[in-house]
Amino acid sequence: MTTTRPIDRPMEQPLVDTYRRRIEDLRISVTDRCNFRCQYCMPAEGLPWLPTAKVLSDDEIVRLATIFVRLGIKEIRVTGGEPTVRPSLPNIVRRLSALKDEGLQSLSITTNGVLLDKMAGRLAEAGLTRINVSLDTLVQQKFHRITRRDCLARVLHGLEILEQYPTIRPIKINAVAMKNFTEEEILDFARLARTKPYLIRFIEYMPLDADGTWRREQVLTGREIFEVMNAWKPLVPVPTGRSSTSRVYRFADGIGEVGFINPVSEPFCATCNRIRLTADGQIRTCLFSIDEWDLSGPMRAGASDDELATIMHRAISHKELKHKINEGAAFQRASRSMSQIGG
Numbered sequence: 001m002t003t004t005r006p007i008d009r010p011m012e013q014p015l016v017d018t019y020r021r022r023i024e025d026l027r028i029s030v031t032d033r034c035n036f037r038c039q040y041c042m043p044a045e046g047l048p049w050l051p052t053a054k055v056l057s058d059d060e061i062v063r064l065a066t067i068f069v070r071l072g073i074k075e076i077r078v079t080g081g082e083p084t085v086r087p088s089l090p091n092i093v094r095r096l097s098a099l100k101d102e103g104l105q106s107l108s109i110t111t112n113g114v115l116l117d118k119m120a121g122r123l124a125e126a127g128l129t130r131i132n133v134s135l136d137t138l139v140q141q142k143f144h145r146i147t148r149r150d151c152l153a154r155v156l157h158g159l160e161i162l163e164q165y166p167t168i169r170p171i172k173i174n175a176v177a178m179k180n181f182t183e184e185e186i187l188d189f190a191r192l193a194r195t196k197p198y199l200i201r202f203i204e205y206m207p208l209d210a211d212g213t214w215r216r217e218q219v220l221t222g223r224e225i226f227e228v229m230n231a232w233k234p235l236v237p238v239p240t241g242r243s244s245t246s247r248v249y250r251f252a253d254g255i256g257e258v259g260f261i262n263p264v265s266e267p268f269c270a271t272c273n274r275i276r277l278t279a280d281g282q283i284r285t286c287l288f289s290i291d292e293w294d295l296s297g298p299m300r301a302g303a304s305d306d307e308l309a310t311i312m313h314r315a316i317s318h319k320e321l322k323h324k325i326n327e328g329a330a331f332q333r334a335s336r337s338m339s340q341i342g343g
């Protein structure tokens with residue numbers, strides 16, 4: 001979807017949607033490719049990858065990010081696919097990091113961690129200060145089964161390397177919580193959060209799998225995990241920002257923190273301030289969007305910053321009120337799966 005209708009002084013208006021949500025958080029996917037094949041995300045054989053020519057170049061990513069930051073984006077998370085498979089990732093991080101002079105407050109990446117042993121140092125030097133590492137299990141066979149890669153030891157080693165760079169903090173670990181998979185490891189994750197400088201966050205499994213096999217019964221809710229941990233050692237809420245997607249708790253004895261992201265059982269759409277830019281330059285205003293807003297085509301056809309800002313405003317004015325996972329037949333699957341969107 002594109003639009004040509006002008007918006008008055010588009011570079012001077014903040015990004016606010018029709019429900020008065022001020023958009024301040026941008027996920028940028030730098031590739032749709034991934035070196036893992038997580039069962040809940042991608043088929044074993046992978047997906048049809050975007051042709052290289054369609055993927056935004058470093059310059060294009062930085063140009064769009066700069067406009068977004070001037071329009072009020074305060075947090076950028078670089079993601080994919082797997083962002084570390086893009087060799088220029090440290091360069092992208094270095095250039096995005098310079099946007100802190102323009103008002104960017106937080107820059108992070110989301111990674112499966114398998115290349116961190118090689119890339120952590122370069123990312124730290126490039127100015128990365130925050131990171132999310134996805135890790136769904138601490139058991140080697142389960143890791144192999146869920147990711148279809150036998151790489152747990154390498155991911156754990158990557159995390160150890162990361163610990164050597166104190167400028168990258170906090171180290172957040174995201175685990176997708178699934179029934180008949182995660183339960184037996186809840187306390188092992190809790191112990192990890194208490195012995196390492198990691199904030200472990202459980203995220204509910206969402207219907208964004210490429211296979212389209214998601215079923216509600218497979219969702220292990222944040223509440224269920226909380227109950228198990230809290231019965232083991234009491235948890236105390238830690239205040240977070242209004243738009244934070246996660247509920248964070250610390251253990252009452254002061255050692256360790258854990259978080260819960262509950263998009264299925266406790267949707268947080270009312271305070272969602274997030275949009276996404278796909279690797280091929282489309283704006284998505286919700287993970288579950290059906291429509292996208294093309295920035296790549298107009299940019300490559302010579303659009304000015306004002307014209308691109310107009311498209312950004314137009315997209316945000318169509319941001320969905322909420323996802324409809326809990327509304328039965330009203331729920332429509334997103335037009336792309338998680339790895340293609342940029343989770």
Ligand code: SAM
Binds near residue numbers: 034040342
């Ligand atoms: N490859 C990077 C990584 O592993 O973090 C970034 C992209 S990955 C798509 C981003 C996050 O989405 C990961 O934490 C992954 O576990 C999560 N994810 C993928 N499919 C999901 C689903 N169906 N439900 C919930 N989370 C999902």
